[in-house]
Amino acid sequence: xxxxxxxxxxxxxxxxxxxxxxxxxxxxxxxxxxxxxxxxxxxxxxxxxxxxxxxxxxxxxxxxxxxxxxxxxxxxxxxxxxxxxxxxxxxxxxxxxxxxxxxxxxxxxxxxxxxxxxxxxxxxxxxxxxxxxxxxxxxxxxxxxxxxxxxxxxxxxxxxxxxxxxxxxxxxxxxxxxxxxxxxxxxxxxxxxxxxxxxxxxxxxxxxxxxxxxxxxxxxxxxxxxxxxxxxxxxxxxxxxxxxxxxxxxxxxxxxxxxxxxxxxxxxxxxxxxxxxxxxxxxxxxxxxxxxxxxxxxxxxxxxxxxxxxxxxxxxxxxxxxxxxxxxxxxxxxxxxxxxxxxxxxxxxxxxxxxxxxxxxxxxxxxxxxxxxxxxxxxxxxxxxxxxxxxxxxxxxxxxxxxxxxxxxxxxxxxxxxxxxxxxxxxxxxxxxxxxxxxxxxxxxxxxxxxxxxxxxxxxxxxxxxxxxxxxxxxxxxxxxxxxxxxxxxxxxxxxxxxxxxxxxxxxxxxxxxxxxxxxxxxxxxxxxxxxxxxxxxxxxxxxxxxxxxxxxxxxxxxxxxxxxxxxxxxxxxxxxxxxxxxxxxxxxxxxxxxxxxxxxxxxxxxxxxxxxxxxxxxxxxxxxxxxxxxxxxxxxxxxxxxxxxxxxxxxxxxxxxxxxxxxxxxxxxxxxxxxxxxxxxxxxxxxxxxxxxxxxxxxxxxxxxxxxxxxxxxxxxxxxxxxxxxxxxxxxxxxxxxxxxxxxxxxxxxxxxxxxxx
Ligand code: SF4
Numbered sequence: 001x002x003x004x005x006x007x008x009x010x011x012x013x014x015x016x017x018x019x020x021x022x023x024x025x026x027x028x029x030x031x032x033x034x035x036x037x038x039x040x041x042x043x044x045x046x047x048x049x050x051x052x053x054x055x056x057x058x059x060x061x062x063x064x065x066x067x068x069x070x071x072x073x074x075x076x077x078x079x080x081x082x083x084x085x086x087x088x089x090x091x092x093x094x095x096x097x098x099x100x101x102x103x104x105x106x107x108x109x110x111x112x113x114x115x116x117x118x119x120x121x122x123x124x125x126x127x128x129x130x131x132x133x134x135x136x137x138x139x140x141x142x143x144x145x146x147x148x149x150x151x152x153x154x155x156x157x158x159x160x161x162x163x164x165x166x167x168x169x170x171x172x173x174x175x176x177x178x179x180x181x182x183x184x185x186x187x188x189x190x191x192x193x194x195x196x197x198x199x200x201x202x203x204x205x206x207x208x209x210x211x212x213x214x215x216x217x218x219x220x221x222x223x224x225x226x227x228x229x230x231x232x233x234x235x236x237x238x239x240x241x242x243x244x245x246x247x248x249x250x251x252x253x254x255x256x257x258x259x260x261x262x263x264x265x266x267x268x269x270x271x272x273x274x275x276x277x278x279x280x281x282x283x284x285x286x287x288x289x290x291x292x293x294x295x296x297x298x299x300x301x302x303x304x305x306x307x308x309x310x311x312x313x314x315x316x317x318x319x320x321x322x323x324x325x326x327x328x329x330x331x332x333x334x335x336x337x338x339x340x341x342x343x344x345x346x347x348x349x350x351x352x353x354x355x356x357x358x359x360x361x362x363x364x365x366x367x368x369x370x371x372x373x374x375x376x377x378x379x380x381x382x383x384x385x386x387x388x389x390x391x392x393x394x395x396x397x398x399x400x401x402x403x404x405x406x407x408x409x410x411x412x413x414x415x416x417x418x419x420x421x422x423x424x425x426x427x428x429x430x431x432x433x434x435x436x437x438x439x440x441x442x443x444x445x446x447x448x449x450x451x452x453x454x455x456x457x458x459x460x461x462x463x464x465x466x467x468x469x470x471x472x473x474x475x476x477x478x479x480x481x482x483x484x485x486x487x488x489x490x491x492x493x494x495x496x497x498x499x500x501x502x503x504x505x506x507x508x509x510x511x512x513x514x515x516x517x518x519x520x521x522x523x524x525x526x527x528x529x530x531x532x533x534x535x536x537x538x539x540x541x542x543x544x545x546x547x548x549x550x551x552x553x554x555x556x557x558x559x560x561x562x563x564x565x566x567x568x569x570x571x572x573x574x575x576x577x578x579x580x581x582x583x584x585x586x587x588x589x590x591x592x593x594x595x596x597x598x599x600x601x602x603x604x605x606x607x608x609x610x611x612x613x614x615x616x617x618x619x620x621x622x623x624x625x626x627x628x629x630x631x632x633x634x635x636x637x638x639x640x641x642x643x644x645x646x647x648x649x650x651x652x653x654x655x656x657x658x659x660x661x662x663x664x665x666x667x668x669x670x671x672x673x674x675x676x677x678x679x680x681x682x683x684x685x686x687x688x689x690x691x692x693x694x695x696x697x698x699x700x701x702x703x704x705x706x707x708x709x710x711x712x713x714x715x716x717x718x719x720x721x722x723x724x725x726x727x728x729x730x731x732x733x734x735x736x737x738x739x740x741x742x743x744x745x746x747x748x749x750x751x752x753x754x755x756x757x758x759x
């Protein structure tokens with residue numbers, strides 16, 4: 001299968017003055033980046049009509065989920081769209097023109113930096129931005145503003161798996177193989193990921209493994225993905241939230257003790273086995289069952305199932321894959337947990353498809369399932385506090401020198417590493433924190449851990465500038481709002497969860513008052529007297545980005561827009577425009593590397609690095625009356641819901657926050673189905689409608705994090721972070737739950753707008 005040509009087509013509609021235009025592009029939401037046709041019908045004097053339809057592409061095979069198929073609704077929301085820059089005066093916004101607002105921002109930045117230093121201004125980016133904007137925002141922070149204080153919301157999504165992959169493989173590409181490789185698997189172990197809700201077209205790649213009874217889902221909830229294991233399709237294992245690390249160590253203990261490990265592979269392709277063996281040896285299943293909530297027999301069965309499958313794969317059988325998601329990564333030991341999942345895959349001889357040069361077929365591998373639309377590109381183009389474009393490191397002299405050369409600045413003028421996201425926001429406005437913040441495509445008032453504290457800090461800033469296309473809850477807090485382009489109004493590239501680089505195409509004209517961030521950065525850099533060139537066309541920025549990543553781990557230098565427009569399958573690293581000679585499972589010629597590590601891992605010696613993994617803490621029993629609060633996503637909403645809560649069909653389907661409670665927990669705390677509960681942690685409280693289900697553990701409750709106001713799940717979560725990745729512990733918060741008192745419940749239906757509905 002080849003990707004369809006990505007060109008716009010125009011045709012007059014017979015018998016009417018309407019013009020229809022169809023553009024091939026990709027969904028605005030998640031990292032599956034489903035291909036879609038967006039058709040725009042223009043009739044004089046009427047609002048445009050829009051349609052979306054799934055297009056042929058390996059990740060989605062023509063399908064779209066409910067979010068993708070309604071994405072065009074965002075283009076209609078013109079009344080709700082920010083169409084002019086806004087300046088807050090006396091607590092209310094007034095419209096302004098661009099000259100006024102950019103002059104004001106530049107003046108205030110100059111004043112704040114002259115009083116408090118360059119690092120008094122911070123920048124917060126997003127995994128939703130195109131590669132070009134991600135590249136430009138990192139450059140704007142370091143060259144335009146001269147600040148080290150930049151990080152982004154992907155710190156809360158991908159940082160643990162990213163760190164673990166870097167430590168073990170020497171490189172972070174979420175899935176180092178194409179998604180279609182899963183189609184032929186005999187066994188897939190999926191830890192902490194609910195793809196059936198978050199990226200439904202993914203599920204078709206699990207059909208084969210389900211037919212073979214080989215899908216294993218590890219999740220404290222019987223999620224929609226866990227339901228896929230029913231009727232003999234696989235196994236659902238329900239550990240306590242945060243029990244995954246010990247579970248994986250215990251599975252490794254059994255694999256090593258019972259001889260399932262692939263000794264030849266481990267000798268040829270890894271270092272550090274003995275260190276890992278010693279640390280896993282402490283976690284025999286009978287010891288691990290208390291810490292994990294999973295019985296010793298089930299742990300042994302899991303290890304043997306994986307061992308059998310991997311052994312068969314070594315001898316020409318179908319491959320075995322281990323995949324992780326945020327459920328196991330968003331913990332204060334998320335890096336160790338992802339490292340344990342990778343280590344288990346290595347013990348079984350899977351990553352890289354097996355032994356170098358092996359002719360007996362591919363054995364499988366490890367991957368992490370990136371969440372945000374450009375979650376992969378977003379973490380490699382230089383908006384991370386410690387990184388420069390191409391996965392180069394801010395602290396590495398050679399990396400600094402190369403990027404400085406491209407930027408035309410002195411390497412000494414590039415600031416050092418800044419604070420990671422949670423620390424940046426939690427220290428904001430304090431003695432060691434930034435006094436001004438630029439926020440781009442991120443709704444931190446809802447998505448940050450301990451969100452109440454973040455909102456308090458935002459209100460204390462000397463200057464908050466938010467660039468967005470809707471007035472998000474964060475934008476409402478801003479001093480200045482800059483209206484920017486959304487998805488179908490811009491050109492650019494995105495990098496999907498497989499490391500495949502894709503073209504995003506402009507299908508509609510943006511509102512007259514909206515501007516691209518590329519233009520905004522250029523205008524502000526000019527006003528601030530910054531050095532370097534500041535191109536404003538995405539294709540020009542891509543050319544610069546190619547140079548900045550040349551020779552780096554995430555090398556895009558061999559790519560250009562023309563190749564992507566031809567629908568070529570390009571997976572980084574792409575040091576050369578030449579086809580690698582590889583073809584994908586669907587027969588596409590591949591540029592770059594779709595399957596990584598087949599000959600060597602990315603460390604200097606070519607080997608993967610195993611090492612000891614020792615849990616720094618074990619799940620403490622909750623105090624009397626406490627439960628574990630965990631969060632996640634619904635099928636109908638995306639991230640903080642800034643976009644999806646504005647799509648009528650999605651808002652109607654999921655209009656308000658709810659909390660899933662086990663029947664025993666409901667009985668214990670006198671909660672009733674469809675009643676309201678107050679959840680409270682040391683940081684805040686939230687109100688949620690109760691859904692009673694036996695699909696969740698009795699010691700755990702779950703709420704989605706898409707909703708604002710009193711339904712903001714992150715009012716409860718805390719700023720505890722993983723010391724290696726700075727990932728917050730979103731998935732395990734001690735909390736209490738009780739029925740809401742009459743005065744705390746929402747007003748009856750009809751007396752209120754549905755929470756989360758379009759403004
Ligand atoms: Fe595909 Fe994700 Fe968009 Fe759904 S939200 S259509 S799964 S890219």
